Amino acid sequence: MPIYEYECGRCGAVASQIVMGSDRAGAPACPQCGARGTRRVMSTFAVMETEASRLQRFDPSQARGESFYKDARNVGLAAKKRAQQMGVDLGPQFEATVEKARSGKLIKDMS
Numbered sequence: 001m002p003i004y005e006y007e008c009g010r011c012g013a014v015a016s017q018i019v020m021g022s023d024r025a026g027a028p029a030c031p032q033c034g035a036r037g038t039r040r041v042m043s044t045f046a047v048m049e050t051e052a053s054r055l056q057r058f059d060p061s062q063a064r065g066e067s068f069y070k071d072a073r074n075v076g077l078a079a080k081k082r083a084q085q086m087g088v089d090l091g092p093q094f095e096a097t098v099e100k101a102r103s104g105k106l107i108k109d110m111s
Contacts, residue, residue, distance in 0.1 A: 006030075009037035016043075055080055072102045 007014045008030035015031045015038075027038040060078045068074055076098035083090050100106040 003043075005041050005043045006038040007041045008033060008035055009039065010035040014041065055084065072104070075101045 002019055003016050004019050005014055005016050006027055011030060011033045013030055013032040017028050027036070027040065029036050030038050054073070055077065058077050058081050060081050076094075079090070079094075080098070097106065100109075
């Protein structure tokens with residue numbers, strides 16, 4: 001059973017719909033406004049990125065939005081980038097501390 005996404009032509013809402021074999025004939029009604037003018041759209045997808053490529057792409061001089069700081073993967077990124085720029089190896093203890101902070105265990109251990 002595939003899951004398709006449909007966009008409403010009237011209100012612009014995008015909704016996911018599980019489509020059974022015989023249901024593929026017509027587009028479903030919009031769950032927000034009930035309009036029948038929906039069209040199938042491309043679903044969003046995730047791109048996996050390695051820590052090394054994230055570190056390479058990271059520019060510590062750029063301003064970051066609130067969403068950047070809400071992503072646990074970004075904990076320690078600035079310190080890692082700075083150490084890389086200086087040619088310093090922070091060692092396995094630093095890596096372990098960063099991973100602990102990313103998982104939330106560091107904060108739990110402190111309280």
